[in-house]
Amino acid sequence: MQIKADLHVHTTYSKDSLITPKDLVYYAKKRGLNAVAVTDHNQLEGAYKIAKETDFLIIPGMEVSSSDGHIVALNIHExxxxxxxxxETVERIHKAGGVAIACHPYVQFKGCLREKVCATFDAIEVINARAFPFKNSVKKAEETAERLKLSRVAGTDAHYGPQIGYGYTVIEAAEPSVEAIAKAIVEGHCQPFGQPVPFTLNLQQELQRVKRMAKKFIHT
Ligand SMILES: [Zn+2]
Ligand SMILES: [Zn+2]
Structure with a gap:
């Protein structure tokens, strides 16, 4: 069966995201997704909490800050x-039974892996919907995927609800489960799709963030 999933979303468990667990499910459904990966920065707790509280298919993961750049780990339990x-980070992800994805490898101003992407990764995030410059980063990531024979996936890297689903992966999985999705990604039964998040949505995110900071400031 085909599963349409955004494989890179941050929730309020990442300090820099505005997406509440409620927003996450609301926008994922609204965008016609069947699953969404929760990939908060260096933590896993929120992903499991959210998965427990909803019937929507949540793929538990995290975005690890390796010393060489960011790495998304999916289907991990630790x-x-x-x-x-x-x-070493990829090795640890594999030992934990997870899928290692080189996320936004060629994006500027982010912890990107560039030449550190290697063949031991399971997949490369060819499309990151918030990547800048978008076209160039997709092209470079495509070339690396081709060279290293890695699976290709896409995600939004959303930090604001309405951004969810601009990048998504269509996965041919045996069943709608996290295990089946992880297996299909490793085996390459997946395809990346997406378009850049509109500038206005990124601007709205920044405005919301400033508002939130101002509120905190007034209350302290
Ligand atoms: Zn990142
Ligand atoms: Zn991210």
Whole structure:
């Protein structure tokens, strides 16, 4: 069966995201997704909490800050520590039974892996809907996927509800379960789709963030 999933979303469990668990499910459904991966920065707790509270298919994951750049780990049951090299981080993800994805490898102003993407990764995030410059980053990531024979996936890297679903992966999975999705990604039964998040949505996100900071400031 085909599953349409945004594989890179941050919730309020990441300090820099505005997406509440309620927003997450609301917008994922609204965008016609069947599943969504929760990939908060260096933590896993929120993903499991949210998965327990909803019937919507949540793929538990996290975005690990390796010393070489950011790495998305999906289908893991234990926290992957930050600060190790990309090679060691991928090894740790595999030991934990997870899928290692080189996310936004060629994006500027972010912890990107660039030449540190290697063949031990399971997949590469060819489309990151918030990547800048978008076209160039997709092209470079496509070339790397081709060279290293890696599966291709897409995600939004959403930090604001309405951004969810601009990047998504269509996965040919045996059944709608996290295990089946993880297996299909590793085996390459997946295809990336997406378009850049509109500038206005990124601007709205910044405005909301400033509002939230101002509110906190007034209340303290
Ligand atoms: Zn990142
Ligand atoms: Zn991210």
């Amino acid at each position: 926290l992957i520590p930050r600060g190790f090299s990309a090679v």
